[in-house]
Amino acid sequence: MSYLTLVEALARKRYVILREYPVNTLTQLAVTYMFFAGIFFGGQAVAGAAITDSLPGIIVGFFVWTMAITAFAGAARSIMDDAQWGTLEQLYMSPYGFERVMAANAVVRLLESFAWGGAILAAMLATTGQSLTLDVLTVVPLVVLTVASALGIGFVFAGLALVYKRIDNIFGLLNFGLLFLIAAPTDQYPFLAVLPLSQGSTLLQRAMTDGVAIWNLPVVDLAVLVATAVGYVAAGVVAFRFAERRARRDGLLGQY
Amino acid sequence: MVLQETLTFVEPLGVDVTSSPRSDDGRVDVAVSADGLRKEYGDIEDGGVLAVDDVSFSVDSGEIVGLLGPNGAGKTTTIKMLLGLVTPSTGSATVAGVDVEEHPRRAYERVGAMLEGARNVYWRLSVRENLRFFAAIGGADPSDVRDRHDDLLETLGIAEKADVPVRELSRGQKQKVALACTLARGADVLFLDEPTLGLDVESSLDLQRELQRLAREDGVTVVLSSHDMDVVERVCDRVVILADGRVAADERVEDLVEVFATQAYRVRASAEPGLRDAVAHAGTIESWTERDGIARFEVVLPDQEAFYELVDAVRESGAALEAFESVDPDLEDVFVQITSGDGSRATAKEGRAGERATSSPPVTDGGDER
Numbered sequence: 001m002s003y004l005t006l007v008e009a010l011a012r013k014r015y016v017i018l019r020e021y022p023v024n025t026l027t028q029l030a031v032t033y034m035f036f037a038g039i040f041f042g043g044q045a046v047a048g049a050a051i052t053d054s055l056p057g058i059i060v061g062f063f064v065w066t067m068a069i070t071a072f073a074g075a076a077r078s079i080m081d082d083a084q085w086g087t088l089e090q091l092y093m094s095p096y097g098f099e100r101v102m103a104a105n106a107v108v109r110l111l112e113s114f115a116w117g118g119a120i121l122a123a124m125l126a127t128t129g130q131s132l133t134l135d136v137l138t139v140v141p142l143v144v145l146t147v148a149s150a151l152g153i154g155f156v157f158a159g160l161a162l163v164y165k166r167i168d169n170i171f172g173l174l175n176f177g178l179l180f181l182i183a184a185p186t187d188q189y190p191f192l193a194v195l196p197l198s199q200g201s202t203l204l205q206r207a208m209t210d211g212v213a214i215w216n217l218p219v220v221d222l223a224v225l226v227a228t229a230v231g232y233v234a235a236g237v238v239a240f241r242f243a244e245r246r247a248r249r250d251g252l253l254g255q256y
Numbered sequence: 257m258v259l260q261e262t263l264t265f266v267e268p269l270g271v272d273v274t275s276s277p278r279s280d281d282g283r284v285d286v287a288v289s290a291d292g293l294r295k296e297y298g299d300i301e302d303g304g305v306l307a308v309d310d311v312s313f314s315v316d317s318g319e320i321v322g323l324l325g326p327n328g329a330g331k332t333t334t335i336k337m338l339l340g341l342v343t344p345s346t347g348s349a350t351v352a353g354v355d356v357e358e359h360p361r362r363a364y365e366r367v368g369a370m371l372e373g374a375r376n377v378y379w380r381l382s383v384r385e386n387l388r389f390f391a392a393i394g395g396a397d398p399s400d401v402r403d404r405h406d407d408l409l410e411t412l413g414i415a416e417k418a419d420v421p422v423r424e425l426s427r428g429q430k431q432k433v434a435l436a437c438t439l440a441r442g443a444d445v446l447f448l449d450e451p452t453l454g455l456d457v458e459s460s461l462d463l464q465r466e467l468q469r470l471a472r473e474d475g476v477t478v479v480l481s482s483h484d485m486d487v488v489e490r491v492c493d494r495v496v497i498l499a500d501g502r503v504a505a506d507e508r509v510e511d512l513v514e515v516f517a518t519q520a521y522r523v524r525a526s527a528e529p530g531l532r533d534a535v536a537h538a539g540t541i542e543s544w545t546e547r548d549g550i551a552r553f554e555v556v557l558p559d560q561e562a563f564y565e566l567v568d569a570v571r572e573s574g575a576a577l578e579a580f581e582s583v584d585p586d587l588e589d590v591f592v593q594i595t596s597g598d599g600s601r602a603t604a605k606e607g608r609a610g611e612r613a614t615s616s617p618p619v620t621d622g623g624d625e626r
Contacts (some may be wrong), residue, residue: 002397005392006392009393012388012389016380017380020421085378086375087378089369089372090393090437091393093340095394095395096393096395248340251295
């Protein structure tokens with residue numbers, strides 16, 4: 001058994017499904033872009049040139065937000081979809097183990113988040129005429145560690161989806177909650193760095209707007225980023241296991 | 257019914273699954289084992305449901321066993337406990353010699369299951385994409401099993417649909433795709449819930465032949481649940497009938513039918529004045545019609561000896577016997593009899609030692625499947 005085969009199979013399935021729902025896929029991107037465009041053009045109308053100073057931060061924030069939403073919601077939404085389609089139990093009966101299938105699925109969603117994040121970033125830069133530092137060796141690891149904490153939260157909600165099936169309405173609320181986490185002023189209030197996304201967002205701002213390379217970032221800041229990523233993923237896995245046990249106990253796996 | 261009184265509810269087999277003997281080719285002889293499975297949803301004393309109560313049976317390698325029962329009998333819960341999808345309240349289950357609760361991943365290396373028919377596959381993916389996906393999920397490299405996929409598509413008659421999205425197929429074809437995905441993993445043990453649902457007669461027969469071939473030639477074990485008694489009677493070596501969450505019968509199909517065989521006869525004779533009284537003297541008349549001087553009737557005799565009394569009685573009444581046939585029950589008759597819910601149903605199962613005994617019918621609270 002190869003995990004690469006597993007990831008490839010899940011990625012291929014995801015690609016076919018995205019291709020089969022083009023309107024839904026494009027609408028998702030368009031809504032995110034329009035939200036940004038509203039802030040940008042609205043801000044220009046109200047604040048004029050003053051918004052230009054904070055624009056790089058807004059762009060990076062939106063970039064992180066897009067990726068976080070894709071990764072966070074993807075894990076839970078795939079559980080809901082599979083439960084609805086009747087395929088959840090088939091995934092559960094994989095010799096890889098359900099948890100690993102879900103982890104591989106999270107990797108696929110992470111890769112997908114890069115695609116959406118990249119597309120939105122390009123659109124935002126083209127709209128505003130701004131430029132950012134995109135050092136791949138710095139941005140990619142920081143993004144992965146940042147989004148990992150969102151994935152951990154995603155696992156918690158995947159567990160909730162396993163038991164309660166339809167939790168769509170929570171997403172709308174949480175999507176905006178993520179914005180606050182991304183915008184959390186960790187420089188002013190260092191304790192906020194333990195929140196998911198917050199520390200990663202701060203470090204990405206420095207890397208992309210100030211052009212700081214990852215090896216020039218304070219070790220303590222990076223350690224906090226790694227710790228929060230590992231911590232939230234671990235918490236997510238524990239919560240998911242708990243929900244899985246409950247779903248099996250109550251015979252809820254195959255229900256929708 | 258006299259014969260029912262000779263029957264008994266099944267005693268748990270108590271198979272020691274941890275020491276399942278293995279045959280020469282490495283397969284375990286007992287492929288599936290349920291040992292005292294019980295499932296309660298919620299607190300029984302507080303309005304909860306007892307879905308399965310002390311269910312025990314085993315299935316040998318290469319055997320095809322039908323799991324039957326009316327709606328709410330506990331079939332689905334039992335299958336899901338055997339597959340580790342539902343945690344039993346008590347009892348244990350093994351598949352291919354592996355405890356499903358202890359080592360689910362090892363068990364899943366050997367198992368294929370079709371639980372929701374056509375809903376078990378992705379309708380947006382093509383037939384071949386589904387096969388590839390489920391092969392990969394099942395631990396195989398899709399490229400390595402492509403030939404097997406081609407064979408399966410050919411066998412199930414959907415080869416020309418290989419690149420068509422499943423959503424564009426008919427219901428029966430979707431069912432075949434789900435089945436192909438289950439078989440594609442090359443599992444030793446298959447659990448199939450209503451595998452022939454939605455299939456046309458020809459496809460259903462093809463599938464039945466394929467299941468029998470898999471069992472006979474490849475030693476694949478099949479546990480199937482179906483409401484189609486003809487399919488079960490044709491394909492299964494043995495049936496386990498559940499009623500109200502308990503095993504009501506666990507027998508080979510022919511043995512079960514034989515046990516429930518009655519001394520019932522359908523007779524045609526010339527209608528003479530004393531005929532009806534003479535027949536009533538020999539047995540119980542179930543039906544009686546007379547037309548154009550011919551009497552057609554069905555009579556149940558108390559025992560085999562009474563057959564000769566009936567023949568003599570007909571002859572003495574002056575009637576000429578025109579036709580005479582035994583009315584044999586089929587599996588459906590047996591199933592209805594066992595699950596009739598009149599409190600007097602019983603089973604033909606013998607205990608492990610082979611002795612027969614009588615016992616009270618099972619008492620359960622509810623028994624809804626979840």
